[in-house]
Amino acid sequence: MSHQSELIADDILAYLEQHENKDLLRFITCGSVDDGKSTLIGRLLHDSKLIFDDQLAAIRRDSQKFNTTDGDIDLALLVDGLQAEREQGITIDVAYRYFSTDKRKFIIADCPGHEQYTRNMATGASTCDLAVILIDARRGVQTQTRRHSFIVSLLGIRHVLVAVNKMDLVDFQQDVYDAICEQYTELGRRLDIESIAFVPVSALRGDNVVKPSTRMPWYEGETLMQSLEAVELSATARLDAFRFPVQYVNRPNLDFRGFAGTVAAGRIRPGDAVTVLPSGKKSRVRAIVTADGDLPLAHAGQAITLTLEDEIDISRGDVLVQGGAAAPQVAAAFDAKLVWMDETALIPGREYLFKLAGRVIPGRVEKIDYRSDVNSGEEIACDVLRLNEIGHVQVRLDAPLAFDAYSACRVTGSFIVIDRMSNATAGAGMIVSARYGEPDVAEDGAARWLAFETEFNALVRKHFPHWEARDIRDLLPR
Known part of the structure; x- marks a missing residue:
């Protein structure tokens, strides 16, 4: 496999540490029907030598059975696993695949192109950092290409890599590629997509997917794989303030009460002040607990358990925050x-x-x-x-x-x-x-509580004039 190295034989622990420290890119492949999305992913895995021999043999057998590529091996079958997908030659459900190279780890979401499965595409795109949008060189930008690009923009995906596929079917003509680039650039400008890159490819033949094509000498840019490895993700997160949605209250014994979850944004250290929302209660972080021991710092993406210095009522769904001007x-x-x-x-x-x-x-x-x-x-x-x-x-x-x-x-x-x-x-x-400017549920609830509190206190003072606890707040736990 391409991401293996001599460290596996010489120092397996060093290899595992090196592999663990690679950054992770989640990306989605989308586009119109039959643009070659599944074939492109299969080509990425095949040419990167990330397919086992038994998998390859099974794909060869299924290629002959379904005969979707005129006798050639159909690499799309690597991700089109449903029987209905193989019979029709289309993608229906979102298929996820994992692979890695020397530089980066990847999770691919292969999404369907049919309009009736647009909801599946939105689901697959919701966790991705980059979108690979395929365009058939024979057809140019289609209705579903616009639809998927709109959803990509809507979901805040900031990097788009346009793969102009099936260049072999247009004799690798540069003017066809240039026309599609111009057409999609205008679409990206209208949708406010920040970063757009273009690569001419033939997923079926392998041109410019992992290896540079010798049949398109006019193209001097990166291959698709090189572009995926080079895209900069450090600026993907837009919020620096700390956000920590509580997913679970960890109470294994009487001496420990922690709040487990994944840091959604920002970073946190022991001793930092935090606010619990929506209650507004405040405390400080006592410790950042993990299975590998306490941490001096936790950042976005890490699953941790926080303990606080004060006993505060915090439940699943509450959010621990720091904010200042960036408060939620x-x-x-x-x-x-x-x-x-x-x-x-x-x-x-x-x-x-x-x-x-x-x-x-x-x-x-x-x-x-x-x-x-x-x-x-x-x-x-x-x-x-x-x-x-x-x-x-x-x-x-x-x-x-x-x-x-x-x-x-x-x-x-x-x-x-x-x-x-x-x-x-x-x-x-x-x-x-x-949305403000209307009576809020919280404000309405506060008004009803105030009315109840006033009436209760009046009744207590009237009927129990010598009772020390003459205010409802005296009855509440502190």
């Missing part, structure tokens, strides 16, 4: 972009469950401002959202929670909508901003 918003109403994934259309006012950073709260979409036409970018007024449609909506929950804008932090800025009857995921959303 706490509200029960917000505006969001929503990708609808359910066969049953979204109707404003219907009750759903909303899950954000481990917390599940009942709520509803109060209003659909508009849906986005992914081809023209036009904002179209509508009353419902149907399967695979993307809209701008107003959400109201039954309780306040802490969140960031999705553009600042994916983990604390994204949510899913769950059908209360079937428990199926009905939609995926990206928060734009909090």
Whole structure:
């Protein structure tokens, strides 16, 4: 395998340490139907020598059985594992594959190209740092190419690598490649995609995938693999402030109470002050606990357990933060972009469950401002959202929670909508901003509590004038 080295034979521990310290790139392959996404991934794995002999033999047998490549080995079968996918020659579900090179580790999400599976594509893209968008050199930019590019932009993927595939079917002509580059550059400009790179490839023949092509001397850039290894990811995280959604309260005995989760953004050290949201309670970090011992520092992406200096009521779904000017918003109403994934259309006012950073709260979409036409970018007024449609909506929950804008932090800025009857995921959303200026659930609850407290205290003073605890707050635990 290409990422193996002599260290495996000489010093296995040194090799494992070297492999562990490589950075990880998650990327998605997407594009229109039959653009060659699965074939490209198969070619990446094959030419990088990351396929075992028994796998290769099985793929050769299946290639003859399904005969999708006129007798040649069909590398797309490496990722198209469902029987229906192999029979039809298409991708239906998201397929994940892992591989590594000397420079980097990779997780690929191979996503379907059919419009009816757009929701699967949005799911696969939600955790990725880069998108490889394939374009058939014979067809240029298609409707589904625009749709996927729109979702890539919507989900905040900042790096796009455009692979102009099937160059062998257009005789490797440079003018065809240049025309597609110009066409997609204009699309990327309209969608505000920050970083776009182009590579002409033939996934079936292997040109410019891992090895440079000798049939396109006019192209002097990097191969697809070189581009994947070189993309800079250090600037991917946009939020430096600390965010830590609590996933589990760890209480193994009476002497230990920790809060487990994964750092969503920023970094934390023992002794740092933190605020618990939405309660607003404050404390300091006593220790950062892991299975390998306490850490002096934890950063985004690390799974840790935090212990605090004070006994504070913290539950699953609460968020420990540092912020200052970058403090998260706490509200029960917000505006969001929503990708609808359910066969049953979204109707404003219907009750759903909303899950954000481990917390599940009942709520509803109060209003659909508009849906986005992914081809023209036009904002179209509508009353419902149907399967695979993307809209701008107003959400109201039954309780306040802490969140960031999705553009600042994916983990604390994204949510899913769950059908209360079937428990199926009905939609995926990206928060734009909090919505203020209306009576808030939290404010309404505070007003009702104040009224109850006033009435209770008055009754106590009237009927028990000599009782020392004459205020309801005297009865509450401290």
